[in-house]
Amino acid sequence: MTWSTDVLVCGSGLAGHCAALAAAECGAEVVLIEKTASAGGSSALAGGGFAFAGTDLQAARGIVDGPEALRRDMSEVGGGKADPALIETYVARQLETYEWLRSNGVVFSLGISSTPGAVPRVHSTAQGAAIKALHMRVEAENRIQYVDRTAAGRLITVDGAVVGALVNVDGAPKEIHARKGVILATGGFSRSARLIETYAPGLSAAFKLGGTGNTGDGLLMAGRVGAGQADMGYITATFGVAASRFPDTEQGPDEDSVLLFPIYRGAIMVNRDGVRFADESANYKSLSASCARQPNGIAFQLFDSNVMAQSVSTSSINNYEGALKRGLILTALDLDQLGKMIGVPEGALQQTVLRYNRDLLDGGVDRDFGRRAPAYGSASPLSGIDSAPFYAFPCANAITATYCGLTVNSRMQVLDVFGEIIPGLFAAGEILGGFHGRSYLSGSALGKAAISGRVAGAAAGDRPRPGMPSRPDPDRHLRSAR
Numbered sequence: 001m002t003w004s005t006d007v008l009v010c011g012s013g014l015a016g017h018c019a020a021l022a023a024a025e026c027g028a029e030v031v032l033i034e035k036t037a038s039a040g041g042s043s044a045l046a047g048g049g050f051a052f053a054g055t056d057l058q059a060a061r062g063i064v065d066g067p068e069a070l071r072r073d074m075s076e077v078g079g080g081k082a083d084p085a086l087i088e089t090y091v092a093r094q095l096e097t098y099e100w101l102r103s104n105g106v107v108f109s110l111g112i113s114s115t116p117g118a119v120p121r122v123h124s125t126a127q128g129a130a131i132k133a134l135h136m137r138v139e140a141e142n143r144i145q146y147v148d149r150t151a152a153g154r155l156i157t158v159d160g161a162v163v164g165a166l167v168n169v170d171g172a173p174k175e176i177h178a179r180k181g182v183i184l185a186t187g188g189f190s191r192s193a194r195l196i197e198t199y200a201p202g203l204s205a206a207f208k209l210g211g212t213g214n215t216g217d218g219l220l221m222a223g224r225v226g227a228g229q230a231d232m233g234y235i236t237a238t239f240g241v242a243a244s245r246f247p248d249t250e251q252g253p254d255e256d257s258v259l260l261f262p263i264y265r266g267a268i269m270v271n272r273d274g275v276r277f278a279d280e281s282a283n284y285k286s287l288s289a290s291c292a293r294q295p296n297g298i299a300f301q302l303f304d305s306n307v308m309a310q311s312v313s314t315s316s317i318n319n320y321e322g323a324l325k326r327g328l329i330l331t332a333l334d335l336d337q338l339g340k341m342i343g344v345p346e347g348a349l350q351q352t353v354l355r356y357n358r359d360l361l362d363g364g365v366d367r368d369f370g371r372r373a374p375a376y377g378s379a380s381p382l383s384g385i386d387s388a389p390f391y392a393f394p395c396a397n398a399i400t401a402t403y404c405g406l407t408v409n410s411r412m413q414v415l416d417v418f419g420e421i422i423p424g425l426f427a428a429g430e431i432l433g434g435f436h437g438r439s440y441l442s443g444s445a446l447g448k449a450a451i452s453g454r455v456a457g458a459a460a461g462d463r464p465r466p467g468m469p470s471r472p473d474p475d476r477h478l479r480s481a482r
Contacts, residue, residue: 003177005176006030006460007180008178010218012146013185013449014446014453015429015430016428017134017137021141021457023460025461028460029143030143033152034146034148036211040128040211041210041213043211043449048125048130049125050450052123053121055108077437086410087435097447105134106130106134110124150168151167155221160423161423161424162225165182181425181426182424184221186221188214188401188403190400191213209241227416228416228417228419228433229433232404234436234438234439236289237292241395241397258328264280265307265318268303270348270349271295271300272298275352278369291397297396302390303391303393335350355367355368405427432452
């Protein structure tokens with residue numbers, strides 16, 4: 001059984017939605033497939049932050065930012081290893097993408113920076129809100145057919161060009177012919193133990209998070225037709241995922257763990273000995289390496305009522321009250337009692353907190369790791385941790401995303417191992433390699449998904465159709481509601 005379309009988009013995360021809508025804006029007919037039962041993938045689970053520079057929200061707060069600063073910061077965070085052409089594409093297209101997302105129903109707010117001295121440019125949305133808004137647009141667009149529970153298997157090629165894909169629809173094999181191109185937006189491979197063992201064996205013990213469908217399908221499909229790869233050696237874990245079975249440190253099967261960052265609102269982190277081990281204001285990617293060196297790879301984010309008061313129910317990474325209700329955060333009226341609950345040596349928390357608080361009061365910098373006051377957002381920035389009740393969030397490292405993958409050019413055309421274009425094949429979102437380099441700038445993953453999706457969709461949608469008649473789709477009735 002076969003059907004035809006102009007553009008086939010594989011994967012319905014943010015990149016896939018943006019690609020489908022952009023292709024449709026070019027007048028193309030689009031089939032958007034999703035292998036799971038619901039749209040969104042990792043994008044629906046992410047914290048919802050987009051890195052944009054020079055927006056109206058920044059201007060309203062008197063924040064000076066722009067393309068030059070964004071370009072510089074992305075290059076520096078990537079350690080000079082990112083592809084300059086991909087960074088330039090992001091910088092050149094980010095403002096119009098911000099406005100395009102807003103025109104499609106996405107609502108942004110501007111948060112504060114989690115890094116002292118950094119320009120606030122992470123534009124936040126409620127968790128899953130961007131996907132929800134864009135999916136409504138997809139469902140309303142007559143040129144787009146959305147089909148869930150449809151897994152892409154292998155690409156179909158003719159004379160080296162990609163012309164479609166073999167898929168599995170509710171267990172039945174099917175061919176989808178794509179006259180203009182196939183866009184791979186299938187995400188990364190954070191849920192694939194085999195691929196993590198292959199590319200990052202040192203992270204095999206980390207929790208596996210991200211969208212449940214992120215098992216590397218697109219990477220394998222493209223590899224079979226000769227696609228190149230980039231950034232595979234820079235896969236890192238993320239610090240701060242809930243050890244939800246604590247004191248058991250194992251991850252449950254298919255567990256959807258919670259990621260929280262009270263450290264960026266004034267918390268400190270301690271290990272099982274009750275002592276600090278890093279500057280808590282560092283990027284959560286770099287903190288993962290420090291956490292991995294601690295006993296059992298476990299840490300506790302320790303904070304007080306001042307930080308708890310900053311809980312935000314609409315932010316997945318700052319919903320402390322929600323995590324407390326779920327039993328993921330432990331609480332006590334004094335530090336000694338809390339120390340017993342998390343199993344650290346008697347008096348250790350008292351000693352650690354006393355030293356930290358004195359450092360803040362004496363000079364605003366802790367003497368051990370150089371963390372500077374204020375504790376971001378705290379009502380009393382120099383008071384340290386001193387207002388009962390006290391809280392401890394047991395957490396560990398997790399692979400939430402892989403941020404590496406296929407080599408592409410600035411039009412999101414996939415390149416083969418020799419750097420040549422594979423005709424008819426495009427990629428967008430987390431599956432891209434070469435964009436992040438060594439590390440990740442906060443908000444750039446969702447920003448990249450939106451921008452690369454729009455670029456790939458427009459590039460595929462603008463391709464001329466080959467000289468063949470359009471074939472009617474016999475299965476137009478297949479919809480996500482089936």
